[in-house]
Amino acid sequence: MTQAAQEAVAPPTLVVRGLRKSFGSEEVLQGIDLTVARRELVFVLGPSGSGKSTMLRCCNRLEEPDAGEITLEGDPVTGPKVDVNQLRRRMGMVFQAFNLYPHLSALSNVTLALRKVRGLPRPEAEAMGLTALDRVGLKAKAASYPAHLSGGQQQRVAIARALALEPSVMLFDEPTSALDPELVGDVLAVMQDMKAQGMTMLVVSHEMKFARDAADRVIFMDAGRIVEQGTPEQIFETPHHERTQTFLARFSGRG
C-alpha cells in the first residue's frame, strides 16, 4: 500500500464516544462525541465552565471519565487494562499556566520524560531535547531556568517538552491565555508551524484569528455538550445555534 492508502484505512487519531463526567452532582460533560482525524487541527470554543478543559483532561485521563470510550489511533485509552503512562506519552499536553518545572533548566524540562519514560540515555535524550527546543526557536535558551524566561518562551519550552516525545496528538488548553498580548504571536506561530508539519492538534483557545488561519474544524461547546461544529467559515460567518451566535457576538471585533 502507498502511504496515502495506509493513512486512508488507519483509524482516526483520536475518537471520543459518549464521554460523560460529573463533579459531585454537576454533570460537566453530558455525552461528548468527537473524532480528530490524522493531521487535523480541531479548534474548541465555548463559554467559561462549558467543560472544554475537562474534555481535554479526560482525553489523557488527567480526569477519569465516568462513562464513554476514547481511542488513540485505534488503541483504547479508557478501560481497566490500559497502561495509561504509555498512552500519555503519545498525547502531548500544553497548559494555560505552562507548568514548567522551575528547578530544571529548559533542556532538562524537555529531557525528563525522554529519559524516564522512554528510557533514553542522557546524550540521546539531550540531542532530541535540543531538536525540540530548536523547533520552537529556543535552542539558545537550553540552559536557562524557567524563571529567566518570558511567558511566551516558557510556553514554547512547554510545547517542546510535549513535542520531544513525538506524540500522535497534541492537546492545548488555552495556551496563550496567560500571556501578555505581545507574546501571544510567537506561541501561535509555533503552533501554526506544527500544523504545517502535519501534527494532529486539539486546541481549546479564544484566538479566533488563529482558528481562521489554522483550524480545519471549529467546535462550539456549551454546558457539557458539543452544540455546533463546522469549518471556521461556517462557524464564524453563519453560526446556526443561538448560543454560538451570542457567544461570538461578544468576541466580534476581536478576531
Next chain:
Amino acid sequence: MEAILTQFFNVEIMVKALPLVLQGLGITLLICVVVIPLGLVGGLLAALAAVSRNRAVRWSAIALVDLFRAVPPLVLLIFIYAGLPFAGLSLSPFAAVAIGFFLNNSAYFAEIFRAGLLSVHKGQAEAARSTGLTQNQTLIHVVLPQATRNVLPDLMSNVVEVIKLTSLASVVSLGEMLHAAGLVRSLTYNASPLVLAAGIYLAMLWPLVRLISRFERRIAS
C-alpha cells in the same frame, strides 16, 4: 571576679575535662548521625501518608504526627527507657534514645515536609503525569525537589533543634556531651566543664544558624 573565673572559666579543669567531654561529643555526633537521617526518612514517609488520597492512611498519619508532637520528648524518652521495661521490653540507652528521637523528630520533620508538599502547585504533577511519568517518578523528579527546596530553612532549623535535643540523652545515662560534662562537674565541684560543653555546642551550631538565616533571606528575596 576571681571566683567567677575559677568557678566557670577554670582553664586547668577544662583541660582535664576535655578528653571526657570530647568523648561525649563523639557520642552526641553519633546520636545525630543516626537520629537525623532516621527522622528525615520517617518524616518524609509520614508526610507522604498525611497527603495521601486514602482517607484512613491520611488520618492515621496525621494522628500519629499530632501525638508525637504533643508528647514532650523528655517524657517520651523516659517512658521508653524506664517505662517499657514494665512491659518486659528493656532497651539499651542508645536504643531508647534512637527510638524516642525517631518518633519525636519524624513528627516535626513530617509537618515541615507536609507544608513543602502542599506548596508545590498541582499543575506540576499534572504536567509530569501528562508526559507519561508514573506517580513515583513524578514525586521523585518533580514534586520532592521543589517541596524540599521550599522548606529547606525549616528543615535545617529543625536539624539544629535535634542537635540541641540530643542533650536529653543524658537523662538515660548515655554518655553524650552534656552527660560527660556533668560527670566532670560533679567530680571537680566546678562548673567549667559545663561551660566547655556549652562552648562546643555554640561553635557547632552558630555557623548552622547563620547559614539558615542566609537561606531564609535568599528565599524571601
